[in-house]
Amino acid sequence: MSKKPTLFFISKNLKPRSLLSQSERKLLVDPLDDDNPITVQVLGICSALAITVQLRPAVVMAISVVCVMAASNMIISIFRNLIPSRIRIIVQLVVVATMVILVDQILRAFAYDVSKELSIFIGLIITNCIVMGRLEAFALGNGVWRSFLDGVGNALGYGLILIMVAFFRELFGSGNLMGIQVIPDFIYHLGYENNGFMLFSPMALITVGVIIWVQRARNRKLVEES
Amino acid sequence: MGKVNTETNGYTLFFASAMVVVVAATLAFTASSLKEKQDVNIRQEKMQNILSTIGIETTRPEAEILYDQYIVEHVSLDGNGDVDPNVDAFTLDLAIETKKPITEQRFPLFKGVVDGEKYYIIPLRGSGLWDAIWGYIALKEDRKTLRGAVFDHAAETAGLGAEITQPWFMEQFDDEVLFDDNNEFIGIKLTKTNNDPGNTDKFDFEVDAISGATITGDGVSDMIIERMQHYLPYFAKLNE
Numbered sequence: 001m002s003k004k005p006t007l008f009f010i011s012k013n014l015k016p017r018s019l020l021s022q023s024e025r026k027l028l029v030d031p032l033d034d035d036n037p038i039t040v041q042v043l044g045i046c047s048a049l050a051i052t053v054q055l056r057p058a059v060v061m062a063i064s065v066v067c068v069m070a071a072s073n074m075i076i077s078i079f080r081n082l083i084p085s086r087i088r089i090i091v092q093l094v095v096v097a098t099m100v101i102l103v104d105q106i107l108r109a110f111a112y113d114v115s116k117e118l119s120i121f122i123g124l125i126i127t128n129c130i131v132m133g134r135l136e137a138f139a140l141g142n143g144v145w146r147s148f149l150d151g152v153g154n155a156l157g158y159g160l161i162l163i164m165v166a167f168f169r170e171l172f173g174s175g176n177l178m179g180i181q182v183i184p185d186f187i188y189h190l191g192y193e194n195n196g197f198m199l200f201s202p203m204a205l206i207t208v209g210v211i212i213w214v215q216r217a218r219n220r221k222l223v224e225e226s
Numbered sequence: 227m228g229k230v231n232t233e234t235n236g237y238t239l240f241f242a243s244a245m246v247v248v249v250a251a252t253l254a255f256t257a258s259s260l261k262e263k264q265d266v267n268i269r270q271e272k273m274q275n276i277l278s279t280i281g282i283e284t285t286r287p288e289a290e291i292l293y294d295q296y297i298v299e300h301v302s303l304d305g306n307g308d309v310d311p312n313v314d315a316f317t318l319d320l321a322i323e324t325k326k327p328i329t330e331q332r333f334p335l336f337k338g339v340v341d342g343e344k345y346y347i348i349p350l351r352g353s354g355l356w357d358a359i360w361g362y363i364a365l366k367e368d369r370k371t372l373r374g375a376v377f378d379h380a381a382e383t384a385g386l387g388a389e390i391t392q393p394w395f396m397e398q399f400d401d402e403v404l405f406d407d408n409n410e411f412i413g414i415k416l417t418k419t420n421n422d423p424g425n426t427d428k429f430d431f432e433v434d435a436i437s438g439a440t441i442t443g444d445g446v447s448d449m450i451i452e453r454m455q456h457y458l459p460y461f462a463k464l465n466e
Contacts (some may be wrong), residue, residue: 101253105257
């Protein structure tokens, strides 16, 4: 009998080969916390204000941004040696806009109700500076697989903050989550009221500010030395 | 493959032109191949909205069958209240129509029958805060009382103006009377100083506005008054 135990012919001594290398994993995970596009790089703030009144649009927006960023990062990366540097920003814009229009058209044909709910928000992806920021800073100088990971990672980091902000705004602003009432009626009978101010943009900024505060309190290396 | 010099003017022009052609072709192809499916969705949604004003709630795919069952007639009216047989009311696009001078506009009217009750359904279109708002109102057989209303919008603020699409908002319009005792058309106002928050008084020409959505709310009031008045000549003829 062999000394090495085997299970379905796979030796346990073999080190499992990871799908992602250390640096590739960093591309995916860093934007979620240490290099978050919203709270650390302070990008994409305008759409974070506009679409975080309710949780549902924020979730669908996050998914759409993941698709758009992954696809456009890959496309720019594929053509990175062919794009003339003088018109690279225009090329990036065209690629992002095309992706966004494609997403919009496909939703309209196959997920009409979702597309109605998102209507203007989908168009807002074009103006999201994170998308172009990653194309310019990463996809133009890196390979396709790494660009894909970078796009997905940054979009997830953006989406994560979006969903957190929307969670608090919908909960305290409307007493709902995903459109369903979660604060029970008896709390209202006790005199509790929804805070209408949560529905306005300034509260999105303040919520983002609180998230940044909490994040830097736990993660001291993000604190700038002055 | 040798390295391409990407910095010459000629190459830049070539790249830009090729990109435009490829992108245009991709988008044109997608748009035209999905158009049919999108048009079906829009058509079904329109039927769904029209049915909803007369209390028939249904899914989009089923709307087509129920529409034929409940909507018995549609007509296009001119400003004098005469029927224009040359214009199909269902395909009439108010977005285009409302940009024409009043005398050239045609006003679509849908007639439905549910459980023997006759209803008149009027499509609406107006302006909200950011972009267009639209909807349908259904009048009961007396042509003075609302049966129901449906609203939709292009780009109102989520959580504020966009709330006009919520059932609790639209239900407020049920049974509201639009004409005073002298048969004068008054319309309906969205007001914040509503003395009737429970909305039990259906003769006050008021429903509760949404706080934080004043402009959208005013848009809804104005839209109902503006669109309704074009139908008054036709209703007057029916009353004769």
